[in-house]
Amino acid sequence: MFKQPLKLITPSSLNAINVYLRQEASCSTTTAPVKKWKWDLVSAVCLERHPIITKPMTDLEQRFQESLNQIEFENSYKSDHELKVEQDNKLKGQPVNDDTEVTIKQTAQDFEDAYKEEFEKFNFASRITEADEKKITNSLKRKLDNTLLLLTEQKRGTELLWLPPQGIRNEGESMRQAAERALIDSCGSDLTVKFYGNAPIGFYKYLYPRAKRSEGSDGAKVFYFLAKYEKGTVPEKLNHQWLDRKELTEILHKDIRKCLFQFLIPEESN
Structure with a gap:
């Protein structure tokens, strides 16, 4: 077997190699351009009204409570009466x-x-209020033993969808500040709420229709913040609903429902 003699790399040959590699790199980058997507950053608020009364006890819970009461009665001292x-x-x-x-x-x-x-x-x-009997879904005085989530009617393209209050982040705002402002812009300043943290609890991304993409943004990235309702009312002129988990399943868009139900705690039904 014949072997070729070793060749030393001279400075001139090294320069030639570097020029070749740069040309190859420029060709690879120019032939496969990467599209840069532009997204609107949106903050949304999942505002929950917590249960006001406890749920009715099941048969098992009732019998267990009676047993505890009997044990407490037998071990207690006599009262003044x-x-x-x-x-x-x-x-x-x-x-x-x-x-x-x-x-x-x-x-x-x-x-x-x-x-x-x-x-x-x-x-x-x-336990059944007038709002329950008349099915007034924009009232806080309904389903008192359930957790309710606030949805507002919003236009997305040509569709009207029921969504949590939300708004696009302004320059200089944090996502939490944008969520607080979006809630006020949507529902007024009468609401008093408590946010559970500065970080979002969920995320959802979607593309705009082709006609809207020409306006500058390709889609939206929605960051969901969880908050607790404390007091106040939503203006009646705003189309809104306070819905429990079962009602959310029926009214939310399937993609948004899948996102929200990843972090919303499910309600146990008796």
Whole structure:
């Protein structure tokens, strides 16, 4: 086998190699240009109204609660009222004198009768409100034992969609500041809410229709922030709804629903 003699790399040959590599690199970059996408950064607020009352207990929870109450009753000391009943029973067989007569005037049975009469006059509020009966979905006084999410009607292209309040970030704003401003711009300044953090909890990206892309942006990147409703109202003139998890499933666009349900805690139904 013949071997070629080794050749030394001279400075002139090294320069030639470098020129060749630069030409190859420029050709590879010019032949396959990479499109630079331009995105609108959008902050959205998932505003939740937490349950106002507890859910009805299941049969298992009811029986467990009754067992706990029985254990607590058996291990508890006698109350002042029970001691009063025992004292009244002892006085029943004793001769009546001036001191005893004063004591018997207010017996434990009298207290029980008064409490019973007061209890019978008390009416518990219904768990079903007028908003539930009339299916008024823009009222906060509905589904009191469920978590509700605020949606507003917004136009996207030629469609009207139900979405959380949102807005495009302005120059110089943080995403959290943009979320707070977007909520005020959408729902007014009467709402008092509590944000759970400075970082978004979810993310969704979509492309604009071709006609809108000519305006400068190719699509939007939506960053969702989670917040808790504390007080205030949304203007009635704004088309909005407070919906539970089941209702969200029926009204949200499937892609947005899939995104939101990755971080919204599901409601347990009895």
